[in-house]
């Protein structure tokens with residue numbers, strides 16, 4: 553069998569994608585930091601055949617992944633028409649523990665999309681824009697996965713201030729002050745359980761949501777303001793928008809039918825401690841959340857020592873088994 557390997561990172565949204573239309577078209581634009589340490593490495597082995605697929609997670613055959621991969625291959629049949637004429641073995645592993653509550657769909661689907669793009673190239677099929685096509689394919693597997701194929705930031709969804717932005721694929725974004733290109737993201741593992749609300753159910757909550765239209769409009773405005781702050785190196789302005797986006801995402805979930813509270817008591821304790829620390833010391837420490845209880849701490853590299861000390865002395869106690877992951881803004885996927 554021939555083989556190709558890509559390592560593709562996770563990402564953390566600053567302006568949140570929440571709500572979509574068929575097929576995987578975002579209801580509003582979003583922008584994210586590409587991460588560095590949290591990544592999926594996927595090796596795709598292939599040989600002429602008739603569409604047989606086997607999946608291995610950390611070396612162990614994992615047939616439970618097959619339905620998702622088959623759906624992905626059906627959706628991307630136009631881009632990867634050759635998939636059914638090959639037998640494939642997909643070997644995938646994550647740099648973060650499976651039980652950490654860190655979603656692997658963005659890194660996993662982008663790694664697979666990149667592998668399939670490399671196969672497409674190897675088969676001599678026309679490829680015009682490798683990463684744009686990889687991003688579009690990744691989007692069809694995991695919306696936020698479209699943003700994992702570029703660093704240091706990626707924007708997905710048509711937005712008036714981002715040239716070339718599209719609902720179909722993400723674009724790389726780096727028109728930001730240097731401080732943001734090395735921003736730190738320490739992920740506090742407040743709860744390591746499985747996702748309470750699946751992505752599909754979560755986005756579905758925005759259908760007919762009382763606040764949907766206002767929220768989608770707000771995301772456009774927040775993104776404009778965030779881009780201005782990031783271009784100007786305005787960390788305080790950045791932090792205010794990013795924290796508001798995180799709380800708005802959770803507010804949408806709390807005000808939908810059915811409704812969900814995905815934060816845990818310790819999530820709130822961490823947030824209160826961050827606000828008190830900022831007030832007392834003036835250190836630029838901000839948070840964001842994804843659709844779960846874990847807290848992403850965002851701060852400039854220049855403040856790493858003092859903030860890691862604060863995490864160990866005051867925040868670690870709120871983490872399951874005292875665990876957290878240190879990450880930072882990364883440069884995007886790598887072919888290995």
Ligand code: PMV
Pocket residue numbers: 564565567568569570582657658694695696697751752801842843
């Ligand atoms: O890509 P999905 O369908 O798993 O949705 C991701 C949704 C959020 O993580 C909550 C926000 C985002 O933009 O990544």
